[in-house]
Amino acid sequence: MKAAVLDQSDFSIRIEQIAIPVPKRGEVLIKIKAASLNHHELWTLKEKKQYGDFRIVPGAAGDVVELGADCDKTWLGKKVVINPSRNWGSSKSVYGSDFEILGYPHNGTFAEFVAIEEQYVYEIPSHLSYEEAAALPLAGLTAYRALFTKGELNRKSKILITGIGGGVALWALFFALKMDAKVYVTSGKDDKIKRARQAGASGGVNYKNENWKNELADQADNFDLILDGAAGEGFEILLHLVKSGGRIVNFGRTAGLFPAVNPKLLFSKQITIVGTTMGSDDEFRSMLYYILYHKLRPLIDSVYELDQIQAAFKRMEDSEQFGKIILRI
Structure with missing residues (x-):
């Protein structure tokens, strides 16, 4: 599959062919249709932190195409969005010591497929397209x-x-x-x-x-x-x-x-x-319900192909966007 990989030698992003992940027990495999850019990953590139090789960018939407062991079989074929706020913990006021934003160390969604734990997968609000749903997770x-x-x-x-x-x-x-x-x-x-x-x-x-x-x-x-x-x-x-x-x-x-x-x-x-930053699982569910109840739609600034990722980041860095910048994958 094609994926965007952070090159640690010069902190640029390049497109590579890598293996499609195999879902482990409790994970689902999602065919990504669209992913969004956020300042979270732009700061990663600008500040040049030594994270290691990974596919960044948390916001994405797609179809569940394969299930690992012990997953609910009804997920297969559903249109889903991913909660990028992982391992929040039990406190409502602040995330725990194991908290991470999807992208490191778990690979993110600038790729054709991603395997993710079932608990972080939610159905797309029915009135939204893949591109609109990809604009939800981190920003919403x-x-x-x-x-x-x-x-x-x-x-x-x-x-x-x-x-x-x-x-x-x-x-x-x-x-x-x-x-x-x-x-x-x-x-x-x-x-x-x-x-x-x-x-x-x-x-x-x-x-x-x-x-x-x-x-x-x-x-x-x-x-x-x-x-x-x-x-x-x-x-x-x-x-x-x-x-x-x-x-x-x-x-x-x-x-x-x-x-x-x-x-x-x-x-x-x-x-x-x-x-504040990100949010808990309960807040993610509440956010999705709020959007569904009010039939809210995000503003999409522009849509790029995965191969155009450098141009997409340049638009964000120059603060040209009004709305979410989306990658179609």
């Missing part, structure tokens, strides 16, 4: 936990989502709108703000504008909840924009490290800052 799960578990989103809350255009941010927008939340966004590109407003956002500002804090304050005053996937130098501004007693949930660092902040902003405003 991260957004769901950030909003509902960590963010404690209430109906009709006023929230800010930074960096609109990425998969997590867009899922958070769609999820929050179904709670009648009033959603505002930031982006470095005006066209992305325009598209977010067309999708239901109440407003937004370009964070490259010198006075973007004041522009946003004029639009919305302050926020009950802020979801941030960027961190970086702009993070301190979020402390000004969140209301007293409000909450900031961070799930990423596309803009770099946190700046030095005035601690008086934290204790005088009684701000809660929470970190």
